[in-house]
Amino acid sequence: MTTPSFISIPSDSDFSIHNLPYGVFRPSPGxxxxxxxxxxxxxxxxxxxxxxxxxxVEEVQAAQPFRKPSLNAFMSLGRPVWQAVRQQLQELLAAExxxxxxxxxxxxxxxxRLDQVEMLLPATIGDYTDFYSSREHATNVGTMxxxxxxxxxxxxxxxxxxxxxxxxxxxVSGIDIRRPCGQTKPGxxxxxxxxxxxxxxxxxxxxFVGPGNRLGEPIPVADAEExxxxxxxxxxxxxxxxxxxxxxxxxxxxxxxxxxTVSPWVVTxxxxxxxxxxxxxxxxxxxxxxxxxxxGAFDIQLEVGLQTPEMDAPHPICxxxxxxxxxxxxxxxxxxxxSGCNMRSGDLLASGTxxxxxxxxxxxxxxxxxxxxxxxxxxxxxxxxxxQDGDTVVMKGYxxxxxxxxxxxxxxxxxxxxxx
Amino acid sequence: MTTPSFISIPSDSDFSIHNLPYGVFRPSPGxxxxxxxxxxxxxxxxxxxxxxxxxxVEEVQAAQPFRKPSLNAFMSLGRPVWQAVRQQLQELLAAExxxxxxxxxxxxxxxxRLDQVEMLLPATIGDYTDFYSSREHATNVGTMxxxxxxxxxxxxxxxxxxxxxxxxxxxVSGIDIRRPCGQTKPGxxxxxxxxxxxxxxxxxxxxFVGPGNRLGEPIPVADAEExxxxxxxxxxxxxxxxxxxxxxxxxxxxxxxxxxTVSPWVVTxxxxxxxxxxxxxxxxxxxxxxxxxxxGAFDIQLEVGLQTPEMDAPHPICxxxxxxxxxxxxxxxxxxxxSGCNMRSGDLLASGTxxxxxxxxxxxxxxxxxxxxxxxxxxxxxxxxxxQDGDTVVMKGYxxxxxxxxxxxxxxxxxxxxxx
Numbered sequence: 001m002t003t004p005s006f007i008s009i010p011s012d013s014d015f016s017i018h019n020l021p022y023g024v025f026r027p028s029p030g031x032x033x034x035x036x037x038x039x040x041x042x043x044x045x046x047x048x049x050x051x052x053x054x055x056x057v058e059e060v061q062a063a064q065p066f067r068k069p070s071l072n073a074f075m076s077l078g079r080p081v082w083q084a085v086r087q088q089l090q091e092l093l094a095a096e097x098x099x100x101x102x103x104x105x106x107x108x109x110x111x112x113r114l115d116q117v118e119m120l121l122p123a124t125i126g127d128y129t130d131f132y133s134s135r136e137h138a139t140n141v142g143t144m145x146x147x148x149x150x151x152x153x154x155x156x157x158x159x160x161x162x163x164x165x166x167x168x169x170x171x172v173s174g175i176d177i178r179r180p181c182g183q184t185k186p187g188x189x190x191x192x193x194x195x196x197x198x199x200x201x202x203x204x205x206x207x208f209v210g211p212g213n214r215l216g217e218p219i220p221v222a223d224a225e226e227x228x229x230x231x232x233x234x235x236x237x238x239x240x241x242x243x244x245x246x247x248x249x250x251x252x253x254x255x256x257x258x259x260x261t262v263s264p265w266v267v268t269x270x271x272x273x274x275x276x277x278x279x280x281x282x283x284x285x286x287x288x289x290x291x292x293x294x295x296g297a298f299d300i301q302l303e304v305g306l307q308t309p310e311m312d313a314p315h316p317i318c319x320x321x322x323x324x325x326x327x328x329x330x331x332x333x334x335x336x337x338x339s340g341c342n343m344r345s346g347d348l349l350a351s352g353t354x355x356x357x358x359x360x361x362x363x364x365x366x367x368x369x370x371x372x373x374x375x376x377x378x379x380x381x382x383x384x385x386x387x388q389d390g391d392t393v394v395m396k397g398y399x400x401x402x403x404x405x406x407x408x409x410x411x412x413x414x415x416x417x418x419x420x
Numbered sequence: 421m422t423t424p425s426f427i428s429i430p431s432d433s434d435f436s437i438h439n440l441p442y443g444v445f446r447p448s449p450g451x452x453x454x455x456x457x458x459x460x461x462x463x464x465x466x467x468x469x470x471x472x473x474x475x476x477v478e479e480v481q482a483a484q485p486f487r488k489p490s491l492n493a494f495m496s497l498g499r500p501v502w503q504a505v506r507q508q509l510q511e512l513l514a515a516e517x518x519x520x521x522x523x524x525x526x527x528x529x530x531x532x533r534l535d536q537v538e539m540l541l542p543a544t545i546g547d548y549t550d551f552y553s554s555r556e557h558a559t560n561v562g563t564m565x566x567x568x569x570x571x572x573x574x575x576x577x578x579x580x581x582x583x584x585x586x587x588x589x590x591x592v593s594g595i596d597i598r599r600p601c602g603q604t605k606p607g608x609x610x611x612x613x614x615x616x617x618x619x620x621x622x623x624x625x626x627x628f629v630g631p632g633n634r635l636g637e638p639i640p641v642a643d644a645e646e647x648x649x650x651x652x653x654x655x656x657x658x659x660x661x662x663x664x665x666x667x668x669x670x671x672x673x674x675x676x677x678x679x680x681t682v683s684p685w686v687v688t689x690x691x692x693x694x695x696x697x698x699x700x701x702x703x704x705x706x707x708x709x710x711x712x713x714x715x716g717a718f719d720i721q722l723e724v725g726l727q728t729p730e731m732d733a734p735h736p737i738c739x740x741x742x743x744x745x746x747x748x749x750x751x752x753x754x755x756x757x758x759s760g761c762n763m764r765s766g767d768l769l770a771s772g773t774x775x776x777x778x779x780x781x782x783x784x785x786x787x788x789x790x791x792x793x794x795x796x797x798x799x800x801x802x803x804x805x806x807x808q809d810g811d812t813v814v815m816k817g818y819x820x821x822x823x824x825x826x827x828x829x830x831x832x833x834x835x836x837x838x839x840x
Binding site for chain 1: 546547552573574575578579581582583584585586587588589591598600601602603605611612613635636637638659662665666667668669670671672673674675677678679707708709755756758759760761762763764767836839840
């Protein structure tokens with residue numbers, strides 16, 4: 001069942017009236033950034049609606065979060081404000097509401113075609129954390145490197161393993177990715193310097209923190225979702241050869257910090273509510289500080305496409321689903337702050353590679369090609385184990401409603417040659 | 421040889437006229453933050469000097485970096501501007517210069533007693549990175565956990581191992597530190613939740629990035645020091661029991677992210693220039709991208725004091741030196757960006773624990789007490805293996821000149837009970 005809007009929205013559009021994801025955009029080159037929501041093939045400038053008096057929420061009047069170059073201010077306002085804004089936007093966009101529909105000057109000023117605006121990074125990310133929450137992914141990688149019997153590390157089923165990533169190099173979809181240079185150690189050869197030869201993707205999703213917490217005051221798992229604003233697609237580009245040589249004992253560093261791509265539209269938890277499903281059974285039961293009664297997973301279909309310079313469109317190489325994740329976002333956030341670690345609005349927490357149970361659902365080339373032993377054959381006859389210069393990777397995702405979608409748009413990046 | 425100032429400065433003061441470290445302070449509670457330099461027992465408000473026309477540098481007039489709540493703007497201006505400002509400040513403070521000395525209104529407005537101002541975090545830290553650059557520390561820890569023969573991991577002598585830390589929880593000296601809660605696994609028992617019982621320190625120093633680099637454009641090692649603004653003391657508080665259970669395979673996370681303390685005064689590379697010394701011989705020779713011709717170490721004496729609630733003053737438990745570090749700051753920065761990772765002004769890169777060759781120079785309780793097997797005996801007769809609630813840790817450091825010091829003040833923190 002879908003509520004019609006006066007804006008025509010195809011049923012397979014990511015941006016139905018049930019979605020209304022937030023993003024930061026420039027309507028024209030050099031124009032000041034502002035906050036909008038995606039609707040069909042358009043972006044609706046929220047700042048224009050506020051100025052025209054069509055969108056009236058007290059906290060929004062006070063903070064003016066839509067005339068900002070990031071969503072951080074809006075994220076900090078909390079769920080009651082997010083809900084009030086969402087409700088008014090849905091009313092304004094409804095087919096039967098004349099307020100915006102018949103106000104041509106405001107409609108003209110507020111609506112821009114999506115393909116004519118420049119999308120920016122949605123938030124100023126204070127800290128970026130990456131988890132490792134797919135059991136299938138951890139098992140696959142563990143099997144490759146330690147054998148099947150020792151695939152999962154002893155801590156993995158007891159806590160959501162994660163690490164701190166690099167915030168400065170998180171970029172928005174569409175930014176080209178330069179192949180990293182670095183130090184590797186192939187086999188028994190001495191360490192060498194040069195371009196990474198095992199450039200990979202990781203299919204992930206991430207959530208942005210809404211209101212934060214004070215240092216020393218953990219967020220209880222039962223409250224965690226009140227601190228989650230919304231989700232994006234994340235491609236955690238990975239240089240496997242650099243990572244392999246550097247990561248003992250302190251974890252991934254240069255193998256990951258050269259770039260992380262996120263989709264520009266932040267889909268809110270409100271929009272995703274109809275798609276909540278139980279996650280995998282957790283056995284052994286987590287410690288009480290990680291237990292929440294409500295289902296913590298979301299049914300979001302994910303796809304990775306790969307396009308070489310010889311191809312006209314991306315070819316799907318992976319289909320997975322966000323619901324496969326073992327650890328929920330609420331558990332990740334509760335665990336992250338149990339030490340007293342403070343979150344700030346706009347912090348990004350990513351899931352780790354989302355691999356499913358079948359071989360075509362693995363979220364990295366490392367797994368899809370099983371360390372390069374099973375090359376992917378593309379429609380052009382070309383094969384790939386890892387990425388080559390000029391390759392483009394496109395990640396997409398959506399939740400399927402009854403005749404409508406709540407989708408994420410895409411996280412896209414093309415590989416440029418290394419500078420070394 | 422020391423240049424006298426019209427401000428009386430004891431020879432053992434950290435803040436000689438040769439130092440002039442930068443910090444951010446409030447002259448009175450609630451007053452807007454501004455940038456000053458420490459001189460003797462005073463802080464000199466640079467913003468007042470600019471307004472009064474006593475400090476005249478074109479880029480400073482344009483950017484007004486001293487009327488800011490952080491040093492980031494000043495850090496971004498680069499070495500020629502830093503040098504011009506330093507030179508003018510040294511002239512203004514010299515005994516024979518009447519300009520400031522005899523201008524009572526400006527002098528009164530610009531000079532505040534250090535013990536009457538509130539010091540703030542010196543920079544807005546976009547990303548915080550922690551290295552692991554002391555060979556002695558890595559060897560000690562490796563010996564404890566893997567035995568003497570496998571102490572250093574295979575990569576350690578080839579690259580400066582590091583990882584991404586948590587920027588949000590970096591706090592300035594004086595902020596109390598709450599003992600973290602978390603998950604630990606003592607021996608063969610099942611995992612449990614509770615306060616960390618093995619709360620430790622790490623004696624480190626860190627440097628702040630000046631001008632950054634663009635994503636995809638590494639900073640060559642020969643240029644690296646042009647991107648280094650100055651140094652602070654760093655206490656990388658560590659919960660060893662949390663760290664031990666969580667850190668495989670992605671590195672330290674909650675065991676570190678509950679707090680990191682830095683000293684408020686940033687000592688510039690200019691001030692430290694006379695104390696440059698060759699670092700340890702690097703054998704095997706690093707790859708060319710990590711080689712620099714100039715000596716990359718600095719002779720900075722470091723001390724850690726521990727004060728229990730029963731004591732009147734901190735008791736020294738460690739004396740070490742920054743010059744022991746195997747990997748230089750220039751090497752750390754070149755390595756960090758070799759992947760194309762972008763630095764932003766104000767990013768913090770810490771050294772890792774600075775342990776020296778002797779047992780009294782180890783920079784952590786883990787090493788000083790050898791995993792708790794050799795408790796430290798304090799003058800009160802109390803003993804410590806790891807920190808107890810109410811304990812205060814004070815880190816200090818200075819370079820000793822001929823009759824003057826270039827010092828860092830202190831990085832101080834007191835342990836509060838856990839919230840669980």
